[in-house]
Amino acid sequence: MEILSENTCFGGIQGVYSHKSTACKCDMTFGLFLPPQAKTQRVPVLWYLSGLTCTHENAMTKAGAQGWAALHGIALVFPDTSPRGKGVADSDNYTLGQGAGFYVNATQDPWKPHFQMWDYIASELPALLMAEFPLIEDLQAITGHSMGGHGALTLAMNLPDQYKSVSAFAPIANPSTSDWGSEQLSAYLGDNKDNWAAHDSTFLMRDKGHPGHVLIDQGASDPFLNLLQPEKLSEAIAAKRQQGTFRMQAGYDHSYYFVASFMEDHIGFHAQALLGE
Amino acid sequence: MEILSENTCFGGIQGVYSHKSTACKCDMTFGLFLPPQAKTQRVPVLWYLSGLTCTHENAMTKAGAQGWAALHGIALVFPDTSPRGKGVADSDNYTLGQGAGFYVNATQDPWKPHFQMWDYIASELPALLMAEFPLIEDLQAITGHSMGGHGALTLAMNLPDQYKSVSAFAPIANPSTSDWGSEQLSAYLGDNKDNWAAHDSTFLMRDKGHPGHVLIDQGASDPFLNLLQPEKLSEAIAAKRQQGTFRMQAGYDHSYYFVASFMEDHIGFHAQALLGE
Numbered sequence: 001m002e003i004l005s006e007n008t009c010f011g012g013i014q015g016v017y018s019h020k021s022t023a024c025k026c027d028m029t030f031g032l033f034l035p036p037q038a039k040t041q042r043v044p045v046l047w048y049l050s051g052l053t054c055t056h057e058n059a060m061t062k063a064g065a066q067g068w069a070a071l072h073g074i075a076l077v078f079p080d081t082s083p084r085g086k087g088v089a090d091s092d093n094y095t096l097g098q099g100a101g102f103y104v105n106a107t108q109d110p111w112k113p114h115f116q117m118w119d120y121i122a123s124e125l126p127a128l129l130m131a132e133f134p135l136i137e138d139l140q141a142i143t144g145h146s147m148g149g150h151g152a153l154t155l156a157m158n159l160p161d162q163y164k165s166v167s168a169f170a171p172i173a174n175p176s177t178s179d180w181g182s183e184q185l186s187a188y189l190g191d192n193k194d195n196w197a198a199h200d201s202t203f204l205m206r207d208k209g210h211p212g213h214v215l216i217d218q219g220a221s222d223p224f225l226n227l228l229q230p231e232k233l234s235e236a237i238a239a240k241r242q243q244g245t246f247r248m249q250a251g252y253d254h255s256y257y258f259v260a261s262f263m264e265d266h267i268g269f270h271a272q273a274l275l276g277e
Numbered sequence: 278m279e280i281l282s283e284n285t286c287f288g289g290i291q292g293v294y295s296h297k298s299t300a301c302k303c304d305m306t307f308g309l310f311l312p313p314q315a316k317t318q319r320v321p322v323l324w325y326l327s328g329l330t331c332t333h334e335n336a337m338t339k340a341g342a343q344g345w346a347a348l349h350g351i352a353l354v355f356p357d358t359s360p361r362g363k364g365v366a367d368s369d370n371y372t373l374g375q376g377a378g379f380y381v382n383a384t385q386d387p388w389k390p391h392f393q394m395w396d397y398i399a400s401e402l403p404a405l406l407m408a409e410f411p412l413i414e415d416l417q418a419i420t421g422h423s424m425g426g427h428g429a430l431t432l433a434m435n436l437p438d439q440y441k442s443v444s445a446f447a448p449i450a451n452p453s454t455s456d457w458g459s460e461q462l463s464a465y466l467g468d469n470k471d472n473w474a475a476h477d478s479t480f481l482m483r484d485k486g487h488p489g490h491v492l493i494d495q496g497a498s499d500p501f502l503n504l505l506q507p508e509k510l511s512e513a514i515a516a517k518r519q520q521g522t523f524r525m526q527a528g529y530d531h532s533y534y535f536v537a538s539f540m541e542d543h544i545g546f547h548a549q550a551l552l553g554e
Contacts, residue, residue, distance in 0.1 A: 067341065
């Protein structure tokens, strides 16, 4: 693991690190914020998965998360959204390939050799983090924005023991039936839609739900509402009797101005699940 | 004035606007955050002046200021750092020309025709803002980072009636004697150093000070300490018996991680001056 940068931030350290990923077979970069509490004790960790076109950097600089994480004593991980670099498959479409891994393990060429983002996020990166930093393995939570909201929800519902709580900002809620999802799941997983269900939050919510409380925020003026389909997930939450809060926020769009506006609530929500606050 | 974008943010509006500047003789872009309180009443305004290489956008996206401004009901203005565009003089040096206006009125060619940032910030832009938005002309305060900290301090000490309070993050404290300043003041104002004194915070502090309380934050691990020279300003504050707080912050560097970490304090400080909170 290589240190790319470390900046003092809200009394803690915002670091950026690079490592050779076994899952993705390339160098992967991630951001990690360690709150000041981590200087003297192990701390819980909140994963933040980013959306289409993002790297590890967007949320790290624009989501305004570190101050609230420092307040509650929670670490934040900002993984990249896909494998990258020479020799890694890509497309001209910003919704497929580099920057658009959709948090799945690709089974189809040309994506299969590197696009193993599920294993990377669920297994490889947490193992590295637990070995290298003072984090508490049993106290993890997950959130994300847009494609990252999809990632957070699908990971949490498939791995309920790994994530104590899950939230999302404007998640791609039903990718199997969206132009943000169907083409990508087909490309990465093949045309058999049976293989897509484990990567569709609406279907997972109908089927499994999550043992914890779920928090979703969605901007009512989001220009991508027809691609995100929040009504599908909202309906599934209610139908499943899932303990959760779905908030439709008047006036907000899909930007980081929306994400930052509700970050305090999301980190407070996860602090309650992780620390009983 | 043209609306370039408006995003809902912390219950208010983060807008970006463009207008033809009389002072700078080119189109100028600025950001303005209106807190939710501005929907029903006029609000005070805090100016944020940015540093070298920045546009209106850096602080708007990375300083984490809007949440605190919304809490206190204060508008935020994010001006650009120089005139820009075709026909506007520039240099290959990032510390001179476009992105590096140093908040002065240039008297020397080739800068003189457009580089009139002092008049732009002190007169033209406030007049436009007061005409177009629900702001309170008598309740203005100013802050800034690095070159923008220099701008904030020099504007406030020269125009004490215009700014109720002033703060700065890692300001260029004594530009007359720094490589971040002497070359630029010479280029913009000519070689007669008598004309530089009105644009040097340390000299202004020794001479005038400010009628309000002054707040300065400086990172102790800032890689540019030898260019910023905080010890000059700190000494001048104490020598002048200026009511003020100078904080040397262990571990912090020059980045927006530093700025964001102390933004709550700075906006709270200005809220006290503007609103008596």
